[in-house]
Every structure is written in structure tokens, then in C-alpha cells.
Amino acid sequence: MTVQDDIRETFLIELFQLERPENPTRSGTDAILSLNGQKVEFELKSSTKSSVTTVRDFGIEHIRKWQGKHWLFGFYSSGGKLLNYCFYGSPKSMAPWIAQKEAYILYDCKLAQLAPERLTLSVLYEIVGKKEFYTLEDAKKLHKRQYRIQEYRAKMDRDSGYSPERMLSILQDRCRYLIERGARLNNPHIPASYFEGRERITNNHAQRLRELVYEALQDNT
Known part of the structure; x- marks a missing residue:
């Protein structure tokens, strides 16, 4: 993670009133949201473009890591200093993209x-x-x-x-x-089309995120 990415991630954590995990690791959970006594794990991503980059060496361990995770995307100005809007991705909404990447590397993983x-x-x-x-x-x-x-x-x-x-x-x-x-993919992108029709979070960030997460959790019960 670059210094600039770390700064943006820290900003998102503060803006959405999230918590850092007690023992953060590069491959672990980026942030945690406490909601009604439940700890909800988040993957954080930021971008200065309309699409989002993920990881340099995408492999089966990322599939395992991301399944069940909630996502928060911050889209910044081209200079990277001004946050324009954010998207929330529930595990259900992110599942098709993750499944698509899993299918792409599946045969190679079986071969391994x-x-x-x-x-x-x-x-x-x-x-x-x-x-x-x-x-x-x-x-x-x-x-x-x-x-x-x-x-x-x-x-x-x-x-x-x-x-x-x-x-x-x-x-x-x-x-x-x-x-x-x-078998690894070099930085698979989440395309701009994946965010079409989704709600942009532009104000009341912390409260709106909690409402969206609550809805997502109810949808899975």
C-alpha cells in the first residue's frame, strides 16, 4: 500500500467512524464497523478514476478473504486530495464480481x-x-x-x-x-459499470453507511 493510499484509507475510517482491527495485517481486515453488538469486517478501496484497482497478485487467497466481506469505496478527485463520493458494497452485491474472478482462475487452481x-x-x-x-x-x-x-x-x-x-x-x-x-491475475479492476445505479454516499456518511449495512444484514437473515 502506498503512502497516499494509506492516507485515503485512514480518512475513510475517520469519516465513516470505523475502527482499525486490533492486529491489522496487509492481508487481513482493513476496518471494522460495530453495529448492534456485531463486528462487521470491511475491505477499503480508493480511486481517482471511475474504476477501482484491487491487488497486484490476485489469487485464491483473495477469494477466501473477500467472500463475506463488506466493501467501502472512496472516489477522489484526479489529484487524490478531494473525496467526491463513496459507494458501499454488501457481500451479496460484490459476490458476482468475486465469482467471476474465481471462475477465471479456477482451472489453474485445480491444476496446482x-x-x-x-x-x-x-x-x-x-x-x-x-x-x-x-x-x-x-x-x-x-x-x-x-x-x-x-x-x-x-x-x-x-x-x-x-x-x-x-x-x-x-x-x-x-x-x-x-x-x-x-494463475495469479495482475491487479484485476472493478469496472465503472459495476457501480452504475448504486447509491452515492455524499453526506451523513457514518449514519448512511450503518443504515445500508443494517439493510444488507437483514437481507441475509
């Missing part, structure tokens, strides 16, 4: 689940050569920086090294990583 398990020792030997014992350097050459050194050591099943079977599991992890990486 199934292909690694099809690898055999003969495939391992073709790639890294046949050995009875593989070293830490052999493993690092294969999977590079995708494990921390502690993980490399934890996977050792021989004294300071790996059996062919354990090296095969590392190859499977490598295969899974490469396919999942290729």
Missing part, C-alpha cells in the same frame, strides 16, 4: 492442486539427477527462496540432508508454487 501429486521419483531424477542423498544446496537450488532456512532444515529426513522421497516432496512444492504464481 492435482499436478504436483502426479510427479514421481523418475521425474525428480530427470530434473535434479539421481542420488541416494541430497544436500541443503541441492534443495535450495530447486526451490530457491520459497522456504526459509528453518523450513529447509525442518524438512531434512537424513543427517543434514534429504532422501529422494523428501526431495520429491520439495519438487512437488516447487511445482505447486509455479502453477499458483502463473
